[in-house]
Amino acid sequence: MPQPAAPSDQMTKRPDEPYMSPNPRLLLTPLRHTKVIHFIRHGEGYHNLGHEHLHDPHLTALGWAQAHALQEHLTSSLPPLHIQVVFVSPLVRTLQTAAAVFGFHAETEGGPVSKGQELMHSVSAAELERTEHPSVQAPKDLPMIVTSKCRERMGPNECDRRQDLSAAQEQFPGYDWSLMKDEEGESDQIYDFVHNQPQENGCYPTGESEAATRERGRHFMKFLMHRPEQRIAIVTHCAFLRHNLRPYAAEFGTYAQDELLRDFNNWWQGLQIGQPKRQSVSLSSSWHTSRPEQRIAVVSHCGFLMHTLCRYAESFGLQAQEELLREFNNCELRSMILSDFKGSTLHDSTWFQGGKDYQMGSQRQSQ
Secondary structure, three states, X not given: OOOOOOOOHHHOOOOOOOEOOOOOXXXXXXXXXXXXXXXXXXXXXXXXXXXXXXXXXXXXXXXXHHHHHXXXXXXXXXXXXXXXXXXXXXXXXXXXXHHHHHOEXXXXXXXXOOOOOEEEOOEOOEOOOEOOEOOEEOOOOXXXXXXXXXXXXXXXXXXXXXXXXHHHHHHOOOOEOHHHHHHOOOOOHHHHHHOOOEOOOOOOOEOOOHHHHHHHHHHHHHHHHOOOOOEEEEEEOHHHHHHHHHHHHOOOOHHHHHHHHOOOOOOEXXXXXEOOOOXXXXXXXXXXXXXXXXXXXXXXXXHHHHHHHHHHHHHOOHHHHHHXXXXXXXXXXXXXXXEEOOOOEOOOOOOEOOOOOEEOOEEOOOO
């Protein structure tokens, strides 16, 4: 697949800046063939300060503040996201980030969720290694599942080696570790096997290749597509996100490409993935994507619906085609996702910039 060039600064749009393409490339997808995926990069870790020699490093004080700010953003987000499951990389920095974003902090009155099992034990401070943090309670009715499928690209740095499984389970008892027990053993044998392998290309002389990281990401996306949940959050890492999202960017216009190509801050971004082939039908009118609402109901007629939906059917497999082509019964409801590959967008209420300028829900002025 061709790799697109990153958009120029003049063409880059933030997800909270409206942009309407004059000639949108629209794709209409039956809802049940899609997933809404909210990608989260972990908060700032001590390895981000140059301590890449640390074994499975913790979040810094700023990293914790970024994660708490993201929780504040999510709890105030309208409309609510109704996330059904969270998948988390097994490294400490992602486990701590997920706990801060989705867990219940007992000392905070009116926390986001009811108390449950302890998700994470308290953390004691150690200079340049750990930041003190109280224990966190698990969210109610929100599975928090640990999986190596979305762990960081395994290079030569010690920071990407996970701690032993038993130690991680002891520190984070409220997570679901069942996938990890099937995927990996007690020690990080995958890292031990991969991190010394020589590489001819890429930013690391040794370690997991970029191609292998992309392939792992492809299998992870297929895994998500087969999950029963439709609204999913992923807490993962910058390099994994870079190599996982980049293959999808070539099919989109400049503005949508930018959201897939640029590196994540220690932050949040939401995307929609679908199982059918990535093709679309061009329409001359941009009215379909210019409404500010994201969830819309249309009450119409059989003939109009049949002729409107059939224009999109050729992009899909037989099962999805049937949902687009067959006539509607009286009072039948079918849910669809309308998207624009050129990147038309209004304000994205889910987007949270993160990074060093965003913590505790407020933006600090850059120095």
